Amino acid sequence: MNLWLQENKWQDVEDYLKDNKTIIVPCGSVEQHALHLPLGTDAYISQKVAEDVAKKTNTLIAPPIWTGWAPHHMAYKGTITLRPETLTSVVEDTCASLIHHGFEKIIIINGHREANLAPIRIAMTRLRNKTAAFLAIADPFYINHEKGKELNEVEPGGIGHAEELETSQMYYLLPDLCDASKSSKNIPASHRLLKHDPLVEGDHFITASDVSTYKEKTKGTGMMGDSTKANASKGEKYHESLVDNIAEFIDYAGKEIKVKLRNNDIPL
Numbered sequence: 001m002n003l004w005l006q007e008n009k010w011q012d013v014e015d016y017l018k019d020n021k022t023i024i025v026p027c028g029s030v031e032q033h034a035l036h037l038p039l040g041t042d043a044y045i046s047q048k049v050a051e052d053v054a055k056k057t058n059t060l061i062a063p064p065i066w067t068g069w070a071p072h073h074m075a076y077k078g079t080i081t082l083r084p085e086t087l088t089s090v091v092e093d094t095c096a097s098l099i100h101h102g103f104e105k106i107i108i109i110n111g112h113r114e115a116n117l118a119p120i121r122i123a124m125t126r127l128r129n130k131t132a133a134f135l136a137i138a139d140p141f142y143i144n145h146e147k148g149k150e151l152n153e154v155e156p157g158g159i160g161h162a163e164e165l166e167t168s169q170m171y172y173l174l175p176d177l178c179d180a181s182k183s184s185k186n187i188p189a190s191h192r193l194l195k196h197d198p199l200v201e202g203d204h205f206i207t208a209s210d211v212s213t214y215k216e217k218t219k220g221t222g223m224m225g226d227s228t229k230a231n232a233s234k235g236e237k238y239h240e241s242l243v244d245n246i247a248e249f250i251d252y253a254g255k256e257i258k259v260k261l262r263n264n265d266i267p268l
């Protein structure tokens, strides 16, 4: 059986469902990633993590959801953003289709850290309440927090966008699409209650970005944080830890979480 659902015949999926009810859904974003990383970074990361987890756990992967919610990145050319309602609908209908066929456990790998979470959580909560399916989001900031803290070498505020950790992961996974000579550092001064680095402990407000402020803050490069200390070996460690955590959870969910589906209608 192929790892990706779309590369199989329908009867292969029927056979798979006889003894495995779990599927992975990679969800990314196509958005500017400063001068050194490609627009597809978040989507590629979700797909590469999904592939490595799938190989380790013999789990099928649904076709990737390439685009996410990235309005502030429209400040730079090439970014594509969905409205959050659209992303919620795409995730909800994709998962509802899978649940209709009998998939009971869905692991969504979110490559667009943080930003995609609200729209995906709405879809997940609706599906859980309606169908009783088990859904979980693996977001690198939450599922790999400890490894991120261990590997992090940049100053507080250095983890933002196109920063040390995701840059390292891209240098490891897809070096040919990166240009390390253009990595940079941009950590704007901010009030102590407005720190957005997820590795910085402490109290902070949540605020919204807009295109013009974002362009100004990222100094016309799209960079937020510090990517100058990124390297492929750090990326390999970060990636492997992410894969191990998700694989461990899929094994646990497969064995321990019991689901009895109901109302698994076709999305109409």
Ligand SMILES: [Zn+2]
Binding pocket: 033, 041, 042, 111, 112, 113, 161, 162, 166
């Ligand atoms: Zn990213």
